[in-house]
Amino acid sequence: MGAAPRPQLRLGPRLRRRSPRGAQLAPLIAPERAPASPSRPGATAQLPCGAMFWRRRRPPATEAFAPRWRDLLEERMALWAQLDPGERRDLEATALWLLATKRWEASHGFTLTQDMRVTIAAQASLVVLGLGRDPYRIVSAIVVHPSTVTLRGERAGPVPGTVTQGPLPILGQASDERGPMLIAWDAVLRDGAHPERGMNVVHHEFAHKIDMLDGYADGVPPLGDRVTRRRWDEVCGATFASLRAGRDHPVLRSYGAVNLAEHFAVATEAFFNRPVDLVDHEPDLYGVLADVYLQDPAARARRWEASRPPAGP
CATH class of the missing domain: 3.40.390.10 (Collagenase (Catalytic Domain))
Incomplete structure (x- = not known):
């Protein structure tokens, strides 16, 4: 006698409802006692909700993946070791495209280096190794902060239809449509070196951008x-x-x-x-x-x- 068929889960209206265009995603909240930025111990950015302040820095165009960047990824991206030569070539090509075609911006008072951009671009490129570059067509800008960002000001509350003004520490955020992405640099380093934790702020925020390709989160x-x-x-x-x-x-x-x-x-x-x-x-x-x-x-x-x-x- 065969096993009884598994009952199908019927998704109610709440699970099926799509977010309207322009709706704000919940930010990636920082865990309690998250390690502070090595360069600025204990520092957090104090931002009013919805406001961004940064210095624009467009990286120089480059046509080749520098050999020293492979050494950098060996050190900062544990999953790099698992890639075969073809996967590494594809990842490098997508990373170069992200470096050349997206705006890379630093929060006020923070210096964003080329090595930092390469580290983030490589982690993002891993997600689309099987898909190519097209899923990132709506990524416009990556704004990098040294550490946890504290959002302040009125924003949507945890219960639909409510608002809150309490401070909210976050590690990352992806804006709808072609808005900027926010990434905390110390989380990038921590997550890239320790995949066994199952957390990666770059993978998380770029997944949101893939989700938004049809205009909905x-x-x-x-x-x-x-x-x-x-x-x-x-x-x-x-x-x-x-x-x-x-x-x-x-x-x-x-x-x-x-x-x-x-x-x-x-x-x-x-x-x-x-x-x-x-x-x-x-x-x-x-x-x-x-x-x-x-x-x-x-x-x-x-x-x-x-x-x-x-x-x-």
Whole structure:
């Protein structure tokens, strides 16, 4: 006798509703006691909500990926070691395109170096290795702050229809349409060096931009031909509802319960940074993400692990 069919999760209006154009995404909130910036210990930027102050610096055009940048990524991007030569070439090409075509801007009083831009561009390029450059066509500017940014002023509250004015420390934020992205530099360094934590502010914010390609921040990226909308809603709706109910998901951060857009961004972080754990604990979610991103980072991680020399006694 075969197993009984699994009941399908019916997504109610709240899960199906799309955010209107121009709606503000929830920012990526900084964890408590986040490490301070090495260059400015304990510093946080004090910004009124919605206001940005930065110095514009367009990087010089470059046609080749400098050899020393590969050494830089060996040091700052742990996942670089898992890429094969072809993947590295593709990542380098996309990173060069991001460096040359996007505005890179520093917050007031902060110096943004070329090495910093390369580090961020490389991490962003990993996300679209299977998709090419087109998903980043609506990325206009990347604004880099030294550390956690504190938003102040009136903004949407945690409950729909409410507002709040309390200070909010954040690590990153992606504006709708072609607005700028905000990234905290110390989080970039920390996340790139420690993928086992399952967090990456660059992957998170650039995933939001992919989600916004249809003009909505609704947790539904372009699905391509390998996964149907019904399957996407079924899988992501189930994990989102489970997170909202407070159930334990060892690989997915609870921040993914904020809304479907944050669920997609948090799932993207887990997909690229803890892929083996994600495929073990959330195989259906891993499967639809692999179909969207056209990558199999779990297989890549396993190949790399198998190629490493055995540990000594």
